[in-house]
Amino acid sequence: MASPTRLLIAASGTGGHLFPAIALAQQLPDYQIEWLGTANRMETSLVPDDYPLNTISVEGFQQKLSLKTLKISAGFLSSIWQTQKLIKEHQIDAVFTTGGYIAAPAILAARMQNKPAIIHESNYIPGKVTKFLSRWCDAVALGFAGTAQYLPQSETIHVSTPVRSQFLTSQSLDLDLPDDAVVILVVGGSQGAVAVNKLIREAAPAWLKLGAYIVHLTGNNDPDADSLKHPQYISMPFADNMAGLLQRANLAISRAGAGTITELAFTGTPAVLIPYPYAAEDHQTYNAKEYKEAGAGVVYQQADLKIEALQEQVSQWLRSPELLTEMAAKAKALAITDSAERLASLVRNLVEKQANK
Secondary structure, three states, X not given: OOOOOEEEEEOOOXXXXXXXXXXXXXXXXXXXXXXXXXXXXXXXXXXXXXXXXXXXXXXXXXOOOOHHHHHHHHHHHHHHHHHHHHHHHOOOOEEEEOOOOOXXXXXXXXHHOOOOEEEEEOOOOOOHHHHXXXXXXXXXXXXXXXXXXXXXXXXXXXXXOOOOHHHHOOOOOOOOOOOOOXXXXXXXXXXXXXXXHHHHHHHHHHHHHOOOXXXXXXXXXXXXXXXXXXXXXXXXXXXXXXXXXXXXXXXXXXXXOHHHHHHHHHHOOOEEEOOOOOOHHHHHHHHHXXXXXXXXXXXXXXXXXXXXXXXXXXHHXXXXXXXXXXXXXXXXXXXXXXXXXXXXXXXXXXXXXXXXX
């Protein structure tokens, strides 16, 4: 009996990196998977127990040279050595990564061990590691087709971004929301969301007056999170059942992370997108561009967004629900619903190609 294919998945730090990787892993049940991450990041709680988690110490390089740069460099070299050792000891057949700092030692170690390396870039504007090291990968999978123009690697494949398994089935919600109510979901997040949360609470009375229900995910850093009280307004820091919320929402007001854009399209949820203004190379604005151009939503820059404009835009949709229905159809048309399967097929083909060399 042949031994199972062994895959090393290097994904760390944020849900945007971890959720697509987990979705891929779930499409490869016959593979033996090892996970590469770092300590004290989200992978320690999000990576399923089925996948052993191996941690290394790696950080992003600072732009200015300092003593810390030497420390980071030493840690980086050590992380490459540790990853090579992991590949040897576990007889890894291929390495898959979703970018970020963890991707650099993973890709370089794969190359040194003559193993195929696959990277998935979910953002429209690729990260630094993807830009520098994609040419050393055997395949570069993209969340947005337009990302190819920013990469030196000519052989890219557009697969979209895989979503969490919860999005594949209908989810129930444990919230008191009438079946016929129009629901606005606000996804503030934890990074720089306080300003957006304040805008939402100031604009909300007009929407509540029109009969809408608002579910507001404020993040943990908002000191005024409980300042608005109304029977149609539900506030909470986070929600585990994001799939159920987006499936139920008639409209979302959200940041524009690549994973979020993919999930909005998957559930056919019209959106007001407010890109995180401090995202590297303003990549969230580029992520939101396709959604806007498809007519599935509108985009506001946080610095330019006024209460009156936000209030009136949403109120217009609440008064004309047929507009939301049209936008929902346009959002749904953007979704590639078999993204995880496409990515898994890409991995399988490369592993098979390597085995036949």
